[in-house]
Amino acid sequence: MAGRQPRRTRIGDAVVVLGVACGLALVGVSGCGRSGAATGGGGGGTTAGEVAAAVREAADALVDAGSSKARTSMEMATGGTRVTIRGEGVYDYRKRIGRLKVLLPQDPSGAPVSRPITELLAPGALFMKNRGAGVPANKWVRVDTGTLPDGNLVTGGVTDPFTAAELLRGARTATYVGRTEFAGVPVRHYRGTADLHEAAQAASEANRRTLGAAASEFATSEVPFDVYLDDQGRIRKVRHRFSFVNEERSAPVAVASTTLLHDFGAPVDVRLPEAEDIYAGRIAKE
Numbered sequence: 001m002a003g004r005q006p007r008r009t010r011i012g013d014a015v016v017v018l019g020v021a022c023g024l025a026l027v028g029v030s031g032c033g034r035s036g037a038a039t040g041g042g043g044g045g046t047t048a049g050e051v052a053a054a055v056r057e058a059a060d061a062l063v064d065a066g067s068s069k070a071r072t073s074m075e076m077a078t079g080g081t082r083v084t085i086r087g088e089g090v091y092d093y094r095k096r097i098g099r100l101k102v103l104l105p106q107d108p109s110g111a112p113v114s115r116p117i118t119e120l121l122a123p124g125a126l127f128m129k130n131r132g133a134g135v136p137a138n139k140w141v142r143v144d145t146g147t148l149p150d151g152n153l154v155t156g157g158v159t160d161p162f163t164a165a166e167l168l169r170g171a172r173t174a175t176y177v178g179r180t181e182f183a184g185v186p187v188r189h190y191r192g193t194a195d196l197h198e199a200a201q202a203a204s205e206a207n208r209r210t211l212g213a214a215a216s217e218f219a220t221s222e223v224p225f226d227v228y229l230d231d232q233g234r235i236r237k238v239r240h241r242f243s244f245v246n247e248e249r250s251a252p253v254a255v256a257s258t259t260l261l262h263d264f265g266a267p268v269d270v271r272l273p274e275a276e277d278i279y280a281g282r283i284a285k286e
Contacts, residue, residue, distance in 0.1 A: 051174045051190060054233060055174045055190050055192065056168060056169050056202075058229060059162065059165035060233075062093040062235060065093065067264065067265060068093075068263055068266055069088075069266050070088070070261055071088050071260040072086065072087040072158040072257070073086050074159070074258075075255070075256045076254060076256075085104060085157040085158070086103045087101065089101055090266055090267075090270075091121070093165075096206045098268070099268075099270045100119045101116040102118075102119055102156070104157070116130065117129065119156055120140075121156075121160045122272055124206065124209060125145060125272075126143040127140045127278075128141045128143070138277075139277060139278065139279035140273040140279065142278050143156075145209075145210045146209040146213055147213070151212070151213040151214030152210055153214055153240075154257065158257075159240065159257045161259050163207050164240065164257070164259045166199060166204060166211065167211065167240065168194055170194040170195040170196060170197070170198035170199025170202065170223075171193070172192070172222075173192045174190050174192030177190060180228070183236070183262065186230065187236050189228050190228075190229065193223065194225055195223075196221035196223060199215075200212040200215050223240050224242075225239065234261065236260070237259070240257045240258075241255070242255055
């Protein structure tokens with residue numbers, strides 16, 4: 001298939017967590033050992049085995065790098081309209097924590113864009129500030145990502161950068177497209193399909209539950225991807241394509257999640273909210 005189409009279960013409810021009015025609301029290696037196919041010297045190889053190793057080990061290369069800045073986008077087509085949610089921030093691949101400011105698309109009516117939502121990404125949890133929908137401005141909303149039907153691949157309007165990388169551990173097929181350049185950096189372009197079940201089995205403990213949730217809830221576990229790796233095997237750009245059916249529409253909604261990584265080694269200072277700073281009241285669905 002060209003994408004993954006979730007069953008019509010709780011996806012429509014899950015994406016409402018972000019409050020997007022437009023309707024929006026991972027082969028198997030453990031990562032504990034690297035073949036070296038993706039590291040250094042501009043190599044990476046073009047044989048099937050070398051290509052597979054380079055793609056599967058991309059998450060390990062990010063851990064070696066320590067941290068980076070990140071830009072994300074999530075594009076979807078709904079009701080004949082294409083909308084994009086954008087995010088920008090930093091991520092620590094060793095601690096599995098990050099901070100992104102997420103900008104929602106302008107309302108089709110022309111209403112002003114709301115303030116950016118601040119998202120903190122942590123193992124098993126997503127924290128959101130400026131959530132709206134009755135949440136006090138000084139409070140955070142906490143979501144247990146292991147309970148989300150999509151494993152937080154789309155719920156937050158962005159895909160956690162390390163989760164996006166670990167999804168590649170489930171690469172069933174991968175081909176070498178060629179050498180190119182991205183943002184002035186020489187990269188190797190690979191294209192293929194990842195399997196969520198295999199990715200969940202091979203993922204780090206922090207992502208096993210979330211990817212497992214997505215694997216069990218989506219109708220197909222196949223996720224097409226394009227990934228661009230630099231000469232150190234680090235992801236510079238990765239794009240996952242999939243689709244889901246929400247409760248209001250019978251036709252699938254096409255979604256493309258893109259993550260861009262740069263400035264490796266950038267400082268990351270993320271402090272998770274204290275218990276008293278987390279909103280415990282009812283959250284309205286916008």
